[in-house]
Amino acid sequence: MGKIVVCGAGGLGREIIGLLERMNSDSRWEIVGFSDASASGGRTIRGYPVMSEEDLLSFDEPIDAVIGVGFPASREKIFRKFSQNPHIRFPATVSPDSHVARGVELQEGTLITGLCSVSPDVSLGRGVLLNGYNAIGHDARIGDFSVVMAFSLIAGNVNIGSGVLVGAGSIITQGLDVGANAEICSGCVVVRDVKDGAKMMGNPARAI
Secondary structure: OEEEEEEOOOHHHHHHHHHHHHHOOOOOEEEEEEEEOOOOOOOEEOOEEEEEHHHHHOOOOOEEEEEOOOOHHHHHHHHHHHOOOOOEEOOOEEOOOOEEOOOOEEOOOOEEOOOOEEOOOOEEOOOOEEOOOOEEOOOOEEOOOOEEOOOOEEOOOOEEOOOOEEOOOOEEOOOOEEOOOOEEOOOOEEOOOEOOOOEEEOOOOEEO
C-alpha cells in the first residue's frame, strides 16, 4: 500500500481529502494527512494530522502528493519545492465521476476534480487543476500550473499558456490563444485572443 499526502490544508485541501477517501475503497493508499506551511504541533483536520512542509521535505520513503491549493503561482511553488525530494511523486489524479476521453495527455500533478468532461486529444500540463464541473473541448491545450475554476467551459482548439487562472463560470470560445499568466475573471466570455499577463473581465471580456 502506497502513501499519499495533500499539500495544503485549506478548503481545497479538505475537498481533496474527501476525493481521496472516495477513490480509496480498494485501500490503494494510506492517506497520511496534510502538509501545510502553517502547521502547528498536534493539529488535525477531519482526523488527519497536519505535518509541516519541512517534515514532508525530509520524508525518506516513497509518497504520492496532491497539490491542494487553487492559485497557479502557489501550485508551481509547491511542486518545485517538494520535487527536490526524490521520494515525493506527483501523480495525475482524476475523480472517478469525471470523464476523460481517449488520447488525453495528463502530466505530473494534474488534478481533475468532480464532474468534469475532458474531450479527445486534450493536453493538460504539469500541475493543472480542473476544479469541478468543467468542460474542456477537443484538442485544447492547457499549460503548466494553470487553474480552471468551477463551471467553466473551454471550447475546442483553445491554447492556454502556463500559470493562467480561469475564474468560475467563464467561457473561452473556439480556437483562441490565452497568454501565460493571464487572469480570466469569473463569468467572463472570452471571444478574442488574450495577451500574456492580461486581466480580463466582462462579456465580451476586455482587458482591465
